[in-house]
Amino acid sequence: xxxxxxxxxxxxxxxxxxxxxxxxxxLLLVASDRISAFDVILPTLIPEKGKIxxxxxxxxxxxxxxxxxxxxxxxxxxxxxAACQPHRAKLxxxxxxxxxSTPAPVECIVRGFISGSGWKEYQQTGAVCGIxxxxxxxxxSRLDQPIFTPSTKAPVGQHDINITFDQxxxxxxxxxxxKIRDVTVAIYSRAREMAEKKGIIIADTKLEFGIxxxxxxxxxxxxxxxxxxxxxxxxxRPGKTPDSYDKxxxxxxxxxxxxxxxxPPPVLPPEVVKKTQEKYTEALRRLTSS
Numbered sequence: 001x002x003x004x005x006x007x008x009x010x011x012x013x014x015x016x017x018x019x020x021x022x023x024x025x026x027l028l029l030v031a032s033d034r035i036s037a038f039d040v041i042l043p044t045l046i047p048e049k050g051k052i053x054x055x056x057x058x059x060x061x062x063x064x065x066x067x068x069x070x071x072x073x074x075x076x077x078x079x080x081x082a083a084c085q086p087h088r089a090k091l092x093x094x095x096x097x098x099x100x101s102t103p104a105p106v107e108c109i110v111r112g113f114i115s116g117s118g119w120k121e122y123q124q125t126g127a128v129c130g131i132x133x134x135x136x137x138x139x140x141s142r143l144d145q146p147i148f149t150p151s152t153k154a155p156v157g158q159h160d161i162n163i164t165f166d167q168x169x170x171x172x173x174x175x176x177x178x179k180i181r182d183v184t185v186a187i188y189s190r191a192r193e194m195a196e197k198k199g200i201i202i203a204d205t206k207l208e209f210g211i212x213x214x215x216x217x218x219x220x221x222x223x224x225x226x227x228x229x230x231x232x233x234x235x236x237r238p239g240k241t242p243d244s245y246d247k248x249x250x251x252x253x254x255x256x257x258x259x260x261x262x263x264p265p266p267v268l269p270p271e272v273v274k275k276t277q278e279k280y281t282e283a284l285r286r287l288t289s290s
Contacts, residue, residue: 006087016041023081029096037251038261039159044268050094052280053224059288060222068183070218071098071210101210101217106168107153107160108180110188112146113203130164138239146188148181180209180216191223198286201236203229225280245283250276
């Protein structure tokens, strides 16, 4: 599915990957096959990617429902409003009908291993988002206690900026900030333990929450290859960049090109598309296996 609007439905927002339609007190989240890297939407689609993200999110929402409520109502197109039915072929398997809520103005990131921007910051300061870490950590080292490292939520095309927990408190208040932090760490800790038994390390992940009065609910996607770093347990060793089941493969390919990470982005070759699809499919297979 590409970037197109569905006739008869009101487009509420188009993100890097999802198109969101306004259905009054509900929203329709349609996961496209678009892929982004370095906050830029690439021109090449990854076939079936939207269906993989949706299936994984649905799986994790159910697993975590005793920790915090979520926004998912149904993925069954038969239960969608009448205005959606003409588009059922496009919506099938990649769409969630969800509750409306006010999104918290922060990205909720939790790290159980040190990698990516966290590793770069640690090398410079010995801390991540103001949280001091033990000396002598290597790239991809496991953290005994996962750390909560929020960031700003930047518009499409702009970069999120890491912030401290105190800065998050100033944005949404102490009570909500503490609750979101605790829930984020609880979800990650459960997922990390479950995934490792299935051969996947969840190095870090990004969650989003909606606010309903004093309550919070999980929104958007959950523990997917787009929002997380997934590493195979086999071959993992601190001190080197692990292989992955996520879009790091695409980032690594782009980093080897003469591209300034601004638009217009390059087209991905068929072999990169195929390998990326295989990685996402394997993550889904492993994580949802019984």
